[in-house]
Amino acid sequence: MAKTLLIVDDSRLSRMMIAAIVNEYGGDWSTVEAASADEALTQVKAHNITAVTLDMNMPGRSGLEVAPELKQIVGDIEIALVTANVQKSVKEQAENLGLSFISKPVTEEKIVAYLERVDSLL
Numbered sequence: 001m002a003k004t005l006l007i008v009d010d011s012r013l014s015r016m017m018i019a020a021i022v023n024e025y026g027g028d029w030s031t032v033e034a035a036s037a038d039e040a041l042t043q044v045k046a047h048n049i050t051a052v053t054l055d056m057n058m059p060g061r062s063g064l065e066v067a068p069e070l071k072q073i074v075g076d077i078e079i080a081l082v083t084a085n086v087q088k089s090v091k092e093q094a095e096n097l098g099l100s101f102i103s104k105p106v107t108e109e110k111i112v113a114y115l116e117r118v119d120s121l122l
Contacts, residue, residue, distance in 0.1 A: 001122065004047055005115070007033045008040040008063070009055035009082065014106065018053055018082075021111040029115060037066035044073050051118045053102065053111070056083035056090070064090075067097050078118045082106060 007018045012035070019031045032047050034040040037060055043049070052070060054063040063081050071077060080100035083090065094101050100117070102110050 001028065002048075003027075003029050003050040003118070003122070005029055005031050006040060006043055006047070006049045006052045007031055008035075008037070008052060008058075008066075010035050010058040011055070014055065014082075014104075017106055018111055021106075021108050022115065024108070025112050025115055027115075027119070037061035037063070037069075040066060041069060041073065044070055044077075049074060049077060050122070051078040051080070051114075053080050053082050053114070054099070056081055056085060064093055064097065067099055071098070078121065080114050 005022055007015045009015050015033045022029050022031050032043050034043045036058055054067060056063040067079050080102045081094040082102045084104040086103050091101055100114060102114060
């Protein structure tokens with residue numbers, strides 16, 4: 001089954017790093033990218049998205065603000081909030097929204113663990 005990870009981050013470098021890890025991880029994962037919350041909503045409507053890595057701090061709306069909209073459009077989609085903000089309150093907000101949490105800096109280990117978790121749920 002083909003799986004698609006939507007990488008949402010206003011940093012092109014962050015998107016490229018996550019995409020490179022996913023491509024190296026292989027399997028049947030492909031990637032789609034978005035640089036903003038609005039672009040994420042467009043991509044989620046245009047593609048069959050399996051999971052999302054969602055930056056918290058972006059111009060316009062934050063990852064925490066757009067996550068419920070993504071879930072409303074796709075339904076039971078796996079979303080990981082990706083942020084350097086590791087405050088307890090942020091982790092609690094993510095948990096309350098049903099999001100996984102990946103702290104920056106992003107590493108191969110963290111992204112592969114997330115993909116493996118998503119794979120195990122499918």
